[in-house]
Amino acid sequence: MEPNKWIPYLLTTGLALGLADFCVKLAAKRVSNSTGFLLFGICTFVFSSGWFLWQRFHHVEQLVTPTGIVLGTAAGIGFSLVTLGLYASFGAGAPISVASPVIRVCGLLIASSLGLMILREPMSWRYILGLLLAVSGIFLIVTS
Numbered sequence: 001m002e003p004n005k006w007i008p009y010l011l012t013t014g015l016a017l018g019l020a021d022f023c024v025k026l027a028a029k030r031v032s033n034s035t036g037f038l039l040f041g042i043c044t045f046v047f048s049s050g051w052f053l054w055q056r057f058h059h060v061e062q063l064v065t066p067t068g069i070v071l072g073t074a075a076g077i078g079f080s081l082v083t084l085g086l087y088a089s090f091g092a093g094a095p096i097s098v099a100s101p102v103i104r105v106c107g108l109l110i111a112s113s114l115g116l117m118i119l120r121e122p123m124s125w126r127y128i129l130g131l132l133l134a135v136s137g138i139f140l141i142v143t144s
Contacts, residue, residue: 021086021100028090036087037080044079082107098141105138 027036055062082103089099112131115121 017104018100021096024083024086025090025096028087033084033087033091037084040083041080101141102138105134108134 024036031039052062085103086099089103090096109131116123
């Protein structure tokens with residue numbers, strides 16, 4: 001898929017992620033971590049079930065492989081831990097202007113490193129410069 005076709009997905013997902021972080025920050029002092037985590041699970045179940053049923057109704061083929069099930073489950077566990085970590089961080093008083101960038105850039109560094117090392121994705125000087133700027137930005141945010 002060409003970049004101009006997937007960039008809107010990135011921007012929309014980034015918008016949703018930012019709004020989710022903001023809502024978790026506001027909710028963290030109003031519900032317990034376990035209640036927030038349960039609400040996340042309920043919403044995830046409702047949305048994913050609705051999407052699955054919509055695709056089944058429209059006869060979209062449902063690809064299922066053993067490896068896909070394992071990796072999909074690992075992704076679900078990872079996102080669950082992220083949600084729990086956000087509630088715990090914000091519940092402990094972490095400012096969203098520091099916590100969200102630190103969490104996201106740490107995730108970016110891990111995901112991009114795995115992409116480079118395991119998936120053998122290409123690396124360029126611009127990519128390295130971008131990573132250095134991201135790490136520098138986090139350093140400046142955390143130490144300000």
